[in-house]
Amino acid sequence: MSAEKSTTAASPFSSRRGLNRFNDKLFTGIVWAVGILTVLFIIALLFTILQKGMPKLSLGFLYGEPSEIMEGGGIGPLLFNSFYVLIISLIISIPLGMASGIYLAEFAPANKFIAFIRICVEGLASVPSIIFGLFGIVLFVETLDLGLTILGAAVSLAFLNLPVLTRVTEEAIRAVPTEMKNASFALGSTHLQTIRRVLIPVALNGIVTGICLVAGRAFGESAVIILTGGVTSSGVMWDFNPLSPGATLAVHLWYVQSEAIVPDAQLIAEKSAAVLVFIVLLINIVFRVPLWMNARKMR
Incomplete structure (x- = not known):
């Protein structure tokens, strides 16, 4: 029972x-x-x-100059501008973004002002890119009277990427176990040495992932470039002058699809889109190399 x-x-x-x-x-x-x-x-x-x-695709298309009327134009100067603008923007945004994220994670006091700063950074990270383009117009085109240039486009892209890099770096640093930091202090390391030799190597996966995201976004960005760099290039393949017109491959793709009158506009758009996607994938692979090297060192 x-x-x-x-x-x-x-x-x-x-x-x-x-x-x-x-x-x-x-x-x-x-x-x-x-x-x-x-x-x-x-x-x-x-x-x-x-x-x-x-x-x-052909080498002539990758190295050739774009054509306004005749068919058979290339994307050489525009492809160079894309990398040039990307590199300048990353040189500006990566150090500033990492420094800001490390400060917020390790040095910033826990008060209402810092909480307000974090809210502002998160808000800027979600602002549409065209707003940064309008800011670039006011700063570079109107206030500094530089016109539509590579420099204006690159700095505007850096402003666009800076909030994302700041938040990604802060969260990656905060995700490092406290025991590892305490162990570094116990061995006699200073705070700076702990950040350089413990926190950043352990948080590198998250930081590099953030850099991959902003690099891919920057390479394929068009709204900011149209407003601050223009829709044309100088026509010179290796034009390192930062005050030259700053049209990129993404802008050229938009222009060909909407404004161009060349007979082979659809073909140019298809080839440009393939190059754009391939390079974005390649950027992600290249930025993963430090992660693989760091993983081998951590073993």
């Missing part, structure tokens, strides 16, 4: 365990299905873009 009571009393718990097990399997299946569909969609999108443009 007692055995029957214990079996009866245990049955609700066993049925609940069975329901929880079913819900767990159902949720896992949904997550896997959504993840697989998302990956397949991204692969299909990339394949479509690359398949249309990559087979038609």
Whole structure:
């Protein structure tokens, strides 16, 4: 009789365990299905873009000058401008963003003013890029009277990327276990040595991921460049003058699709889109190299 009571009393718990097990399997299946569909969609999108443009690429297209009327123009100066603007913007934004993130994570006092600063940084990270383009117009075109230039486009892109890099660096530094920092202090390291030799190497994965995101975003950005760099280039392949017009490959892609009158505009757009996607993928691979090297050192 007692055995029957214990079996009866245990049955609700066993049925609940069975329901929880079913819900767990159902949720896992949904997550896997959504993840697989998302990956397949991204692969299909990339394949479509690359398949249309990559087979038609040639060195003449990559090194040639763009044409306004005749067909067969290239993207050489625009491709160079894209890398030039990207490099200048990263040179400005990476040190400032990392320094700001390290300060907020390690040195900033816990008061309302710093909390307000964090809210402002998070707000700037979500501001549409065209707002930074309008700021670039006011600063470089109107106030400094520089016109539409590579320098204005690069600095405006740096302003666009700075809030993201600051937040990513701060969160990556905060994610480092406190025990590792305390162990460094216990061994006699200063705060600066702890940041250089412990916090940054451990947080490098998150920091580099943030740099990959902003680099890819900067290379494919068009709104900021249109407003601060213009829609034309100097036409010279290796023009290092920062005051030259700063149209990039993304801007050229937009221009060809919307304004150009060349007969082969659709073909140029397909090839330009393939080059743009391929380079963004390549940027992500290149920035992953420090992570692989850091992982080997940490073993």
